Amino acid sequence: MVSIDVRNACVDFPIFDAKTRSLKKAVLGKVGGKIGTEARVPIIEALQDISLSLRDGDRVALIGHNGAGKSTLLRLLSGIYEPTRGTSEIHGKIAPVFDLAVGMDPEISGLENILIRGLFLGMTRKQMQDRVEDISQFTELGDYLHLPLRTYSTGMRVRLALGVVTSIDPEILLLDEGIGAVDAAFMAKARDRLVDLVRRSGMLVFASHSDELLFELCNTAIWMDEGRIKMHGDLREVLTAYKGRDPLEGMSPETLERLGEK
Numbered sequence: 722m723v724s725i726d727v728r729n730a731c732v733d734f735p736i737f738d739a740k741t742r743s744l745k746k747a748v749l750g751k752v753g754g755k756i757g758t759e760a761r762v763p764i765i766e767a768l769q770d771i772s773l774s775l776r777d778g779d780r781v782a783l784i785g786h787n788g789a790g791k792s793t794l795l796r797l798l799s800g801i802y803e804p805t806r807g808t809s810e811i812h813g814k815i816a817p818v819f820d821l822a823v824g825m826d827p828e829i830s831g832l833e834n835i836l837i838r839g840l841f842l843g844m845t846r847k848q849m850q851d852r853v854e855d856i857s858q859f860t861e862l863g864d865y866l867h868l869p870l871r872t873y874s875t876g877m878r879v880r881l882a883l884g885v886v887t888s889i890d891p892e893i894l895l896l897d898e899g900i901g902a903v904d905a906a907f908m909a910k911a912r913d914r915l916v917d918l919v920r921r922s923g924m925l926v927f928a929s930h931s932d933e934l935l936f937e938l939c940n941t942a943i944w945m946d947e948g949r950i951k952m953h954g955d956l957r958e959v960l961t962a963y964k965g966r967d968p969l970e971g972m973s974p975e976t977l978e979r980l981g982e983k
């Protein structure tokens with residue numbers, strides 16, 4: 722069974738090379754997790770007292786200001802970070818997609834990178850070999866696929882990475898935004914594959930600042946604030962509370978029609 726159970730989890734980052742005295746003023750800043758200065762070294766309390774249970778079919782949006790703890794929570798859910806206090810129990814095959822560049826080697830060709838990146842995301846060599854043709858076509862990179870990745874532009878790299886990421890079959894998909902570096906026409910094409918990917922995966926947790934993408938992919942939301950869960954519930958309700966207005970009101974009729982929210 723695919724499941725995530727987190728109980729009273731905290732994640733602290735001790736900062737060994739910071740000057741505590743000057744940091745005391747910084748606690749007043751609005752953005753970021755709380756900075757504790759009582760200990761011998763300053764400690765950033767990135768996540769505090771997080772409890773949540775997610776099950777198959779859950780599609781959760783992670784929202785909140787810069788530094789609120791969204792990326793740290795995704796890393797906790799992926800097992801990259803262990804909780805400093807509390808527990809997290811995760812069952813299922815996880816595909817963490819935080820940084821599209823991770824798992825890519827600049828010295829080998831695009832085609833070889835497709836294989837390597839797929840293995841990194843938990844696929845078998847055979848599964849990836851069956852998908853290479855489809856991914857290659859999707860990227861529209863043509864002969865570039867035979868050249869080393871270092872010869873690619875940023876957008877070309879994102880095309881390749883998105884092609885691979887949207888071809889996998891994860892049980893738990895953890896997605897961090899950062900997929901904006903492609904042109905609009907390509908993004909529209911990637912969006913369809915992304916929607917398909919999410920339908921195939923058992924569970925999704927998606928950190929993003931794009932209301933449109935969130936409505937397209939998620940049904941519930943967690944609002945993170947200073948390392949804590951401030952609200953967890955229906956996507957539209959949580960986004961409305963976070964923004965102080967209904968997010969659907971500002972959207973064009975075409976977008977609303979696509980989202981099925983006329």
Ligand SMILES: Nc1ncnc2c1ncn2[C@@H]1O[C@H](COP(=O)(O)OP(=O)(O)OP(=O)(O)O)[C@@H](O)[C@H]1O
Nearest residue numbers: 734753754765767786787788789790791792793794
């Ligand atoms: N490796 C680290 N070392 C020290 N502090 C960290 C580290 N990673 C994150 N933090 C701190 O943890 C807090 C939460 O950061 P996190 O990256 O999770 O926020 P976020 O909600 O993803 O922000 P954004 O929307 O800007 O990406 C911040 O105060 C940040 O300074």
